[in-house]
Amino acid sequence: MLLPIFQSSFIQITMTEIKVNVNVFQDKMVIQGFKGREEKVIDFISTDYCIEWDYATYDNNQLKGFTLCQYGQRLYQFEGEILKVTGLRSVLKGKMGFFNWEKEVSFLRWIKKTDHCEIFQVLRGENLKVIKVLQDNNSNLELQVNQMLNHKPHVNLLHSEEFYKDESQIYLLMDYHVQSLGDFQNEYSNKKIPINVIRSILQQLLEGLNHLHSHHIIHKDLKYDNILLTQNRTVKIIDFGLSQLGDNTNIKSGTGGYIAPEVFKNQTITSKSDIFSLGVIFHKLLTGKGIYNNLDENMAGKMKISSQIKDKNAKDLLLSMLNQDPQFRFTAEDCLAHPFFIGEYDQPSQKICLSNYLSPLSQYKFQPISTQMISLSL
Known part of the structure; x- marks a missing residue:
């Protein structure tokens, strides 16, 4: 009992x-x-x-x-x-x-609005939060993913800590984080992030993704805009609006430039598709550039891997994540076991605090509420 x-x-x-x-x-x-x-x-x-x-x-x-x-x-x-x-x-x-969320938090400002949702900033006590309002038929699925993550949370996933409902809408309440991964990379001269920092970022992303996949959740929209950093530089994967429950799906979705080749070939979409998208992010961390210039190149599979990647372990891991055949593409667990993480650089499972590797240009500073911008992607 x-x-x-x-x-x-x-x-x-x-x-x-x-x-x-x-x-x-x-x-x-x-x-x-x-x-x-x-x-x-x-x-x-x-x-x-x-x-x-x-x-x-x-x-x-x-x-x-x-x-x-x-x-x-x-x-x-x-x-x-x-x-x-x-x-x-x-x-x-x-x-x-x-x-009745208005009873418990105070509205501050609108952040973003689309056909499917809107996001605005609120204040609870002295804490800044955001509310994502769901307005389409996929709302319940996104809510289910957030409920699952609320029961089994992970430090590298930003889920809704609580939610509000009325007769027509769902309101997801989440922590507010101001800095996107793109903002972080722009702090470095020529977008050149030190390899130790990249290693820590990628490890946190893979650990968050592995948690999703182990609970049969496919994110389906991994991209720069869907990765935030907290004030102490903890990496957070956000936005489960396109996510699917289960080990596979035939529903096509994603953002051009990050989409796995099997999506365009009418093949089954699995967690391996997330790994490909994360591979694109990894390439961008290493070089400052994606592997496609536009959606047409993405659809045609015309990848452009930079020849400037000098770290052999990084390049080997990258190519394993970007394998055109999902059958031979790495899983998140495979990636975490790669020598890029457990080779001569670090001990297994050792994490690097990103705050030790702040941009040589400037340390990120928070602006007043009235001028803050959020990169919470839809």
Whole structure:
């Protein structure tokens, strides 16, 4: 028998107050003693319910209860002790949608808008965050990927720590990071990043990608714009808007210049396609240039590998990642075991702190909120 990860009692507010027991499991919440029935079961993946958190009027930081909402309507209200409600909120974060984000964060500015989503910056307390609003039919799949990563997170993947819902949209709340991989490379003269820094960046990217692939998630849109760096230079892969659950798919998507050849040949798309895209990123880290000039070259498979790559291990790994045949292309695990990482340079699994290799031109400094720009790709 599975034990709940949270268990507590609350008062359901109706014409007469009713005591209920709330049990939270990894995949569902069960309310026992619910008015009119023995129990109410809320499955996190399929539910139409979301929760609005109720705060004490005298102190908006003090939780006093919660309300079950459906299609934007407040339906069932519960109250309880502050510690109990706070504990419930903490355990439901990232599992179940919350309602009325305006109640908990402050809007700052719009960042980006497309036909499929929009992104804006918000403030929670003193912390900068971003909200990605999903507006198309793929919203639930992107949400599922984020829910899986919330349950099994990885330091090199930026997922939604919690999300909000209303009758028509999903709002993914994420940490705000200002610097893209392109911004970082531009800090170096002629975009020449030291090989030790490249090694650390690629290792973090591969470890994040290996985590995705081990949980049967294909990213499908790896590119410079979808890689951010935190203030302490931790690498973060972002944007699961095109991601697929499973070991393969026939759905074509991606960004020109990074797309694996099998996508254009109507072959099955697998995690190996992500490795090819990461190979393009690796080449750009090494040389400052991609392997294609445009989409037409990408479609025709006319790769241009720079002859200026002097590190033999780097070049060998690069060619293994860019193999035209996915059957012979490396996996993320293969890449991490390559001599480029475990050769004479470093001990196995040794990580290099990027802050030790800051640009010789300038150390990155954050600007005031009003002038900050984000590179959160869609």
